Amino acid sequence: MDIIRITHYALRFTFHVSRFTFYVCLLCFACWEPSTHAQSQSILEASYRSANADYEHGQYQQAIEKYEQIAASIQNGNVYYNLGNAYFRLGKRGKAIVNYERAKRLMPRDPETVLNLKIARALNPDAFDLVKAPSGFSLLYGALHPDEIVWLGLVPYWMAAVSGIGLLFSRKRRLKQICRSVVLIGCLTWVFFLLLLGLKIRELNVPYAIVTANEVTVRSEPHPDATEITRPLHEGTKVQLKTERGDWVKIYLPDENAGWLPAEAIEKI
Secondary structure, three states: OHHHHHHHHHHHHHHHHHHHHHHHHHHHHHHHOOHHHHHHHHHHHHHHHHHHHHHHOOOHHHHHHHHHHHHOOOOOHHHHHHHHHHHHHOOOHHHHHHHHHHHHHHOOOOHHHHHHHHHHHHOOOOOOOEOOOOOHHHHHHOOOOHHHHHHHHHHHHHHHHHHHHHHHHOOOHHHHHHHHHHHHHHHHHHHHHHHHHHHHHHHHOOOEEEEOOOEEOOEOOOOOOOOEOOOOEEOOOEEEEEEEEOOEEEEEOOOOOEEEEEHHHEEEO
């Protein structure tokens, strides 16, 4: 199958790139943290090297166990990416998509993560996801991380601050008019980025999950004998969660109704 062959070569190439990036992230983290954390960083590095070695030798289950231990300690996009690759190698597409989604949240513009997520989702028997379609405005900032929005928002903030100082001390009328305009534009732009950041954080807090069971039925009530209200969902389908009740979770449906799934059949992103 061509898509599997493409994935094979893509995983081999991007695995080494992600390993290098992980070490860079660890180095930066170690520079900012106190020296008392040096030992824990060394343990993480050793565990990551061991997981990579297992992956390269085709021992994907052992690599998964070690990547999972690392992911329990730090949130790193490259760890999630490699974890997704290992799950994909074992044929666990749902688990792979979960970790690709996690990696994408931390590295929204990483081309390898976006490509592998697209490939994994293309193998899904369901040609739909039970999530609300993003609005046009959401698409404008979908590729931005909250940290990037903060840094972008600092540009108009400092422009307005510097222009405000110039407005106070300048004696030239023309320069005062320019500073006044820059302050107004800078403040409005800064407020825009604040609203953008709020929307982004709200979006990231929306609970999503991926179906990890081979097939699961959506029911009208949280009971195994309840009525089936839609066709079965397959591994890899993305759903938006609404509430939880015991061993069941309530999800949104495209017609704005809701259905119930066993909690064990999904994994939260």
